[in-house]
Amino acid sequence: MNSSIIIGIAGGSASGKTSISRQLKEAFENTQSVVIIRQDDYYKDQHQKTMEERIKTNYDHPFAFDNELLVEHLKTLTSGGSVEKPTYDFVHHTRSDHVEHIDSSDVIVIEGLFVLENEELRDLCDIKVFVDTDADIRFIRRLLRDVNDRGRTLDSVVTQYTTRVRDMHNQFVEPSKRYADVIIPEGGQNSVAIDLLLTKISSIIHRNVV
Ligand SMILES: Nc1ncnc2c1ncn2[C@@H]1O[C@H](COP(=O)(O)OP(=O)(O)O)[C@@H](O)[C@H]1O
Numbered sequence: 001m002n003s004s005i006i007i008g009i010a011g012g013s014a015s016g017k018t019s020i021s022r023q024l025k026e027a028f029e030n031t032q033s034v035v036i037i038r039q040d041d042y043y044k045d046q047h048q049k050t051m052e053e054r055i056k057t058n059y060d061h062p063f064a065f066d067n068e069l070l071v072e073h074l075k076t077l078t079s080g081g082s083v084e085k086p087t088y089d090f091v092h093h094t095r096s097d098h099v100e101h102i103d104s105s106d107v108i109v110i111e112g113l114f115v116l117e118n119e120e121l122r123d124l125c126d127i128k129v130f131v132d133t134d135a136d137i138r139f140i141r142r143l144l145r146d147v148n149d150r151g152r153t154l155d156s157v158v159t160q161y162t163t164r165v166r167d168m169h170n171q172f173v174e175p176s177k178r179y180a181d182v183i184i185p186e187g188g189q190n191s192v193a194i195d196l197l198l199t200k201i202s203s204i205i206h207r208n209v210v
């Protein structure tokens with residue numbers, strides 16, 4: 001295998017980053033050539049904190065992440081190695097007890113809020129993508145997802161969004177759009193943009209085969 005390439009996918013919370021990454025992975029499911037790493041899995045461990053303290057954490061600030069470990073893992077993967085990736089538990093706001101074994105791959109997709117905001121991460125990305133979804137749509141998607149999948153109440157989603165998510169998005173996530181090579185409006189249903197990425201990935205995999 002030639003050295004891996006990294007596709008970075010940034011964008012606001014609930015913009016559609018995970019949905020797009022999933023579609024890229026599924027298209028190459030049989031080849032094992034695409035691996036997805038979520039920046040969310042690198043939220044700092046909070047086992048030492050009480051639940052009350054965890055709820056007060058600002059999860060929308062870059063400091064909430066262990067980006068040092070993420071960068072180290074990406075470098076290991078691009079040089080052909082394997083990593084034991086942490087996993088994150090959104091219901092309990094802390095790292096889970098299990099890790100996932102991840103092998104290197106032709107294409108590594110790294111998706112997360114601050115993938116383009118963080119200079120070290122950004123510089124590791126060969127292709128930089130920003131998922132650009134309007135704030136009202138992101139809020140509606142987040143509300144539904146967090147209540148259905150992340151154990152939240154309607155009130156808690158509204159409070160977190162208005163006190164943290166919106167301001168942090170405007171301060172850190174939105175300005176990072178300027179670093180993108182490709183901007184995908186509205187996320188997961190944009191089949192033209194997704195096809196373009198699939199074609200690019202296909203050419204990388206093919207290049208590594210011949
Ligand atoms: N184009 C879309 N139309 C409708 N719902 C969507 C679309 N893209 C994503 N969603 C839904 O919105 C929620 C957030 O999407 P997700 O891909 O998890 O965003 P992110 O990873 O950016 O936080 C999920 O429940 C997902 O199913």
Ligand SMILES: O=c1ccn([C@@H]2O[C@H](COP(=O)(O)O)[C@@H](O)[C@H]2O)c(=O)[nH]1
Nearest residue numbers: 012013014040059060090093094113165
């Ligand atoms: O313990 C936590 C950790 C994170 N969050 C929120 O999650 C989003 C990031 O995930 P996306 O999949 O990109 O939406 C971030 O906006 C945090 O506010 C949380 O609520 N609790």
